[in-house]
Amino acid sequence: MIVIEQLSKIFKTNHQEFKAVDNMSLKIEKGEIFGVIGYSGAGKSTFIRLINRLEEPTSGTVEIEGQNVTGLSKHDLRIKRQEIGMIFQHFNLLWSRTVExxxxxxxxxxxxxxxxxAKRVQELIDLVGLTGKEKNYPSQLSGGQKQRVGIARALANNPKVLLCDEATSALDPETTDAILGLLVDINEKLGLTIILITHEMHVIQKICHNVAVMESGRIVEQGSVLDVFSYPKMPVTKKFVEQVMGKPDDELTDDLLLEHISDGxxxxxQFVKETANQAIISEVAKKYEVDVNIIQGNIKQTQEGAYGSLYVQMTGELTAVEDALQFIRSTSVDVEVISHG
Amino acid sequence: MANLFPNINWMDLIFATGETLYMTLVALVGTLILGTILGLLIYLSAPGNLWDNKVIYSITAGVVNIFRAIPFIILIFLILPLTVFLFGTFRGPTAALPALILGSAPFYGRLVEIALREVDHGVIEAAKAMGAKSSTIIFKVLLKESLPALVSGLTVTAIALIGYTAVAGSIGAGGLGDYAYFYGFTRRNMDIVYICTLLIVIIVFVFQFIGDIVTKKIDKR
Structure with missing residues (x-):
């Protein structure tokens, strides 16, 4: 477990003080993928550097697996850092060295x-899927391959924690997905705790278990990814959720629905953390004498299951529709009847 | 040949070429060592860097700037007492070495510092995050990553050094400059001046050629 208490970083310029990280407290469970999201300038980059003391905290403590990192001597910190892997937005590979x-x-x-x-390096190359590229130089690799080298390098000393500093922000969407997949893979295989910072909500949605939203050096909202997605409270959080779910305005309003669809x-x-009932539509259509017509939907997959809503039109004999409704209510999917035809 | 260059003693010419090469190569090794140390000190002690230290930074940067400001011919005279103290004379190629090294090491030091500044900060940060010691960062990251720039800088410095050896020749350091000046220019034997010039140009080209090949070979960017 990682316990961060009242962590602050104040940068002093000539006459001004700037609080990059302002009194942050957090608990991150062992083995989880924890995301910190914020716009640039929110302090998330400084925050992640405070964890391995690439930036020295002004005050506060960071405790990793019961060991207070903030209190370590320079020598002990160096040893401790070998247990904390880190990957970077721009990969930061040594161009003068080959992949291996x-x-x-x-x-x-x-x-x-x-x-x-040599043995360990080969294991890692196989793990991150770079077999055959051992003798290549970074300049001969694509962005995604460079980040794979970065990940392999970060894992070399069997760290307990992996810090990801905007690890996918320089990659195209397809490569981003592949790298995120690899991160989930190593999180599950190695039981590694991953802390990642990003400004892209879909990164959080795809792989994180818990998320903290940062603004002006503070955490303004945190919780499980699904809770934050389902019930965003702060304006900044709502904006991030819109990044992946679309604006609420994009959904049809009830009035519009009624105007265009009059029967049935x-x-x-509503799907929240749905894993069991994702095929509910076809199930209903098979079991009951009803027709189901999908009008609109927006479902996203997260680490804890599907999340989102689906508008459908159901037509058929009234009793059949009632039975079908009864059945849907018996599942974990929430249903709301917007109109009766 | 004898008609074209009537005044040349070929044995003397070969000997002078040898002296020039001797001065250049030995001074180059001294310059490499001293210049690298100076460049590293300036870079590492600069604000925000590994050994951030105002005092060391001001002193090294000041020394480098002062020595670079002194024209080489004047530098030779200024350090004459040191030369005499070390070697008992100021004549001959070996006696020219302190002046050559002191003249070119600050120059190379600046080039080293510029090369180090070009090393990606992120790579140094990554090494720190891995728990690297300062010595590991210096030798395995900074110097290694900037190697092509260090080599091309050394090439430029070597060529400047060849010029310095010719200047030192005018006060009796030996070498092609000495030969061209005392046997050629002062005795109005212009053929000696021409052939010495030709030889120096060839030496410069060879150095440049070798430097370019090595730089190209180690640059994997």
Whole structure:
């Protein structure tokens, strides 16, 4: 577990003080993927650097697995850092080294023997899917491949924590998905705690379990990804949710629905953390003498299941419709009848 | 040949070429060591860098600037007492070495500092995040990542050094400059001046050629 208490970082320029991180407190469970989202300038980059003390905190503490990182001497901090992997937006590979030499670098730093290092490097290359690229230089790799090297390098010393500093922000959407998939993969395989910062909500939606929203150096909202998605409270959070769900205005209003569709029942199905009933539409149509017509929907997949809503029109004998409604209500999908035809 | 260059003693010419190469190469090694140390000190002690230290920064940057400001011919005279103290004479190629090294090391030091500044800050941060010691960051990140720039800087410095050896020749350091000046210019044997010029140009071209090849070979960007 990572416990962050009253962490602050104040930058002093000539006459002004700037609170980049302002009294942040957080608990991050072992093995979870924790996302911090905020716009640029919110302080998230400073925050993640405070965890491994690339920036020295002005006040507050960071505790990783019971060890107070903020109290460590320079020497002990160096040793501790070998247990904290980090990947970067611009990969930060050494261009003068090949893929395998880059991955071997943290092992050299940790004083691992040549033979053991070579074995470990090969394992990591296979893990991140770069087999065959061992002798290539970074300049010969694509962005996604460079980040794979970055990930392999960060994992070399079997860290307990992986810090991701905008790790996918320089990648195209397809590559982003592949890298996020790899992160989930290593999170599950190795039980690694991942802390990532980003300004892209779909990154949070796709792989995070919990999320904190940062604004002006403070956490303004936090909770499980689904809770934050379902019930965003702060304006900044709502904006981020809109990034992936679209604006609420984009959904049809009830009046509009009624205007265009006059027969049958119009239902709004609400999915929250749905894993069991994703095929509910076809199930209803098979079981009952009703026709189901999808009008509009917006469903997103998160780490904890599907989330979103679906508008459908249901036509058929009244008793059949009633039975179908009864059935839907018996599942974990919420249903709201917007109009009866 | 004898008609074209009537005044040249070929043995003397070969000897002078050897002296020029000796002065250039030995001074280059001294320059490489001293210049790298100076460049590293300036870079590392600069504000916001690894050893951020105002005192060391001001002193090293000041020394480099002062020595770079002194014209080489004057520098030779200024350090004559040191040369005499070290070697008992100020004549000959070996006695020219302190002046050559002190003249070119600050120049190379600046080039080293510029090369180091070009190293991506993110890479240094990544090394720190891995728990690297300062020595690891210096030798395995800073110097290694800036190697092509360091080599091309050394090439430029070597060529400047060849010029310095010729200047030192005018006060009796030996080498092609010495030969061209005392045997050529002062005795109105212009053929000696021409052939010495030609040889120096060839030496410069060879240095540039080698420098370019090495730079190209180690640059994997």
């Amino acid at each position: 030499e880059n991955i071997a670098f943290p092992l050299e730093i940790a004083g691992v023997s040549k033979g053991e290092s 029942h119009i239902l709004k199905l």
